[in-house]
Amino acid sequence: MANPTKETIPVADRARQRITRRIMPYLLLLYIIAYLDRVNVSYAKLDMSGDLKFSSEVYGFGAGIFFIGYFILEIPGSIICEKWSARGWIARIMVTWGIVAVLTGFMKTSGQFYVARFLLGAAEAGFFPGVIIYLSHWFRYEDRAKAVAMFMAGIPISNVIGSPISGLLMKHVHWFGLAGWRWLFIIEGIPSVILGVVTLFYLTDRPHQARWLPDDEREWITSELEKEKQAKLKARSFRVLEAFKHREIILITLAYFFMVSTVYGFGLWMPSIIQRFSGSSTMRTTLISMLPYTAGLISILVIGWNSDRTGERRFHTIFAMCMASLGLLLSLITHNHPALVVTSFCVAMVGLQGYLPGFWSLPTSFLTGTAAAASVGLINSIGNLGGFAGPYIVGFIDTKTHSFVGGVIYLSISALIAACLILSVRATKKHVKEERPQSRSVGST
Secondary structure (H helix, E strand, O other), X not given: OOOOOOOOOOHXXXXXXXXXXXXXXXXXXHHHHHHHHHHHHHHHHHHHHHHHOOOHHHHHHHHHHHHHHHHHHHHHHHHHHHHHHHHHHHHHXXXXXXXXXXXXXXXXXXXXXXXXXXXXXXXXXXXXXXXXXHHHOOOXXXXXXXXXXXXXXXXXXXXXXXXXXXXXXXXXXXXXXOOHHHHHXXXXXXXXXXXXXXXXXXXXXXXXXXXXXXXHHHHHHHHHHHHHHHHHHHHOOOOHHHHHHOHHHHHHHHHHHHHHHHHHHHHOOHHHHHHHHHOOXXXXXXXXXXXXHHXXXXXXXXXXXXXHHHOOOHHHHHHHHHHHHHHHHHHHXXXXXXXXXXXXXXXXXXXXXXXXXXXXXXXXXXXXXXXXXXXXXXXXXXXXXXXXXHHHHHHHHXXXXXXXXXXXXXXHHHHHHHHHHHHOOOOOHHHHHHHOHXXXXXXXX
């Protein structure tokens, strides 16, 4: 049987495949680097706290203050991505955060630790919502959860890759008399600067500017995205301030706060929790930490694929959030059995990663343009304050009780609250499709 040619493959399929191949691997690489620079402090902490005499509360506050800087500049960055150039702003962000990440390797006091983490958050602000907005410029709503899932697979991948790399760096790299955990920050910060420059030349802001797309494919995706935009505007056009008052945006923002509190409260403490109950070395701890993130990687891809296949967002998100809550509770019940605790952490990570594709397809299902960009920025900035609350509360409770039990209970309840809030959200894919029934008639499958 002859191989399919350009003439026999529908333009929709060709365009979607070409766009995915061109954009998604690169964005995935960027997010792997971004997330690694954000969370490598959880691995550095295994040796850093002893060297610098940091208490659990000091570490928790420093790990979480990242999100205060993130909060301040998130919404302006999101609007810049929509109004100016997502490509240019993402490039600026990467160069800036790479420089700050490298400088973090030279800190000596708790004050310097706080400043470095705050500046890292401010430097990275706008990256994630900028990419979410960027994806809405290239992928139709029907395809967006898969695209978001592929992008956000960078979270578990960065940890699967970063766990052993971090362990090896801390164990074997002690150049110029600097501790391994310092080189962890320095070496892992450099790729961000390099890729920031590359981004300016590789990414294209919008389909009509893409010379790498054939004319018929460029016209198809441009037309499809315009139809989607007009359908949303016809249903209800929101200004930025109106969008901030939108019932669904408020609920999604609150849900994200509680879920992010769980995600980072657990993620930034998981290596320390594993080391404490297992008594493992730094290297062994980083290797064990790979297992939950491997489960999370599978989860984010499968749930994202199924969310697009069924066209359902809310209950995929709710299911994942409940899994996170359940897994954390199971880890307390099985605390005397290390293998079962790690298994429980895998269950929790299925939820902690799997909620993302469906969740981030919700706001762009009923908002468009600047309102969508600002709302994604609002959700991500205010929601990410949970990234300060979670790690700090776990560290505070551990300092006072010398136990992680209270902190894990808090994180489990937080994920359950997030699930209840999403249950109250009314926005669904069905609403958008009813407004644009013709969207799947142009050669799509």
